Amino acid sequence: MSASRADDNGVLRRVLDTVPALIGYWDAGLRNVMANHAYADYFGLRPDEVRGMHVRDVLGPALFSSNREYIDGALRGEHQQFDRTLTDAAGQIRHTQATYIPDVVDGVVAGFVVHVVDVSPRIAAERARDDAVTLFETSMLNAAIGQAVIDASGRWLQVNQAMCELTGYSADELRQLSFRDITHPDDVAAADLHVAQLLDGERTQIESEKRYIRKDGQTVWVQRNAVIVRASGGHSDDIIIAQIQDITRRKNAEAALARQAVTDALTGLGNRHSLMAQIGALAHPRGAGIGLLFLDLDGFKTVNDTYGHVVGDELLVAVAGRITRTIGDLDIACRIGGDEFVVIIFSAASQEEMENHRVELKRAVGGTYDLASLSATITIAASVGSSWSGGGDHRDLLAVADQHMYRDKVDTRRQAVVAQTITPPNLELDDR
Template sequence: MFGEPSRNETSPQHLLPLQEETRRLRILLDRLPALIGYWDRNLRNVMANAAYVDYFGFTPEEARGRHIRDVLGEAVYALNLPYIRAVLNGEEQLFERTLIDQHGMTRYTQASYLPDIVDGRVEGFYVQVTDVTARVEAEHARDEALRLFEISMANAPFGKAVLTTSAHTLHINPALCALLGYEAEDLLGRDFRELVHPEDRPSANADLAGLQDRSVSQVSSERRYVRRDGTTIWMQRNAVLVPGAYGGDDVIVAQFQDVTARRRAEAELARLALTDPLTGLHNRHAFAEHIGRIREGDPSAAVGIVFVDLDGFKLVNDAFGHAVGVSVLARAAQLLMETIEPPDAAYRLGGDEFVVLCVDAATDRVQTLADAIRIALTGSYPTLDASVSLSASVGCTRGATDDVDRLLRHADADMYRQKLARRLRGD
């Protein structure tokens, strides 16, 4: 069944008569959507298929014997003439041409001219013209999309980059280059994570891993990047995974915006919220936050509290005015900071009341620190308008961080005991 054809299958009586074969070939040619024709060396049509009707309005019978100029029209003929001359010289031709058919439709075509060479002489040429409008329009749409993408990248007011899924740079726009201080050629092909601040790279790697395994399709974060000159900037980064967008491979499209000014403003606001504006020391709110952090790290941790009050400070304000009072407070804060060392920290609670948090809460150390503070803050306070002498009353206590108010009350009470004892002694 599947062996060699039998003699009957290949015998002459089973071959189609030439007339029938020609008829069937004619039907085939007429059903092809491409223009198929043959032109002799005098540029007269010998054969044309039915597609010529759609393009030029000539039936195969009407085209036969006509000069190619009459079929194509003067304009197209003039454009095609170099290719016609070349094919009549025996050279195959392949070119593209825009045609407007008889219905006024613009068609993009690809034309093939094949010389018919008999005994070394070109007797004519075969023509095949294929409609490639769909391909050309798709290419135009692609090119337009690419052009718009490049315009968007070049003119965007914020940074943009296209990265591989291994974070290597495929495309980067001028705005991002300006933010980072690099030229585009310096960054193309480079692992973009190298620009991330070392402390922020673990989070950058985690974001990338999520995109790589497609557990997330987009990520958003704020992190630090190191510019070419070594300075650090904060950038808001939004990135999305685009599957199959680069030769079938996934890419990451990322957008960057410089938020350094906002982050600095936020940091400054946070600092001001925890800072006493008159002395530059931390304030009561900062003191509570510090205690809270210690308690979170070790609920059983003990701390020391040193409570400080400037004796007679109210009289300074009354006698010399508010400006001198502020100067005295600033000087007291400076002396306090010169006396203590980290991790101990000083705070102004209000008025002339200061507190020092002693992290190493050994009893003898807390008392030693309290004595040193009292000595440092007792003495002359020179100002622009006057020089005043003040003494400091200091109390201290130590205990667990679970009741800060109780510790403050105990330190305050000890301070008043010390103040009373000094008055009784006449100090």
């Protein structure tokens, strides 16, 4: 053998021995012709020890029996590739991918090349991925709140049963929709912005409250927590994982508390807090006329003293009803305490028009009331004052209307009579 050929063989041997994969050549009689150093790691045999051995003696009876069908396939000239788990010389379990490549010379299989690669890291990664997927799917399946996976376009990819119950849609129906299809129209723009922020990397997670429209048309409030999961294929392959919790009861309770804060519990009209908030808003220039009516019942204390507060409360509710039916749909009525009511008239164009409203309300409220808690009728009168502003600062309207109401009370005191009709006899009440 020439020196050059010997050098080439030496280089080839060093290359084969440095390759971490197991490489060998076996002749048609299943005896080894060449083996690299990896055989020592796998089977505890040096390459020179392996040379000439039968493949059964290297693999061992059990592994040889498992691989026999692939060996026979290679001897038939068929390329073989298969996965195999084995224990190496150090007792370490290896997950491998084996390839048998037939060596065909003049149409005859002279032997085959063996190439075995340790794929344990890949198998471990795949198992970790599968475990993570199983854990995620189990978590979704058993979660008490809605969970969903959404693609970059906003379409539902995966939803759990809690999400279906929340929205009223089946999983198949949701997968035909995007989140926009079930989002309340007033919340779509904000939802789109949040998705864009996630995809652009401006935010890594979103916490927000929004509304969904259920399949049956009902509106539900939800607390949504969403995170972005990046994909290697680009933004179009990114997904969003969301947890969605029904908070409708909480939102309804908050709305009820907010209403209670500005609502008179007895009559259902606005209360003093509501009135002052409205007047505070009116203090900003609007360029339109605004009027106030201030109403006080004449002799209401006598009603309470004579018949008790149950009758008095029923009378106040009845008065509130007449006020509401008298004013316009856009006007606001408030009970600010006791028997005092204030009405904001948004449609008034002049003080003269406010006077017409004042007379109309005084006439509507004053008169006879049939109350369910009393087997008699009560006749009562009202004093009403008005004020009007053509624009700009409206903060003095309440004080002016209050002054005019007291002027009306003084002017009509002699004629104002609170009367209760009882058959027999008739009892007349005054406001002394």
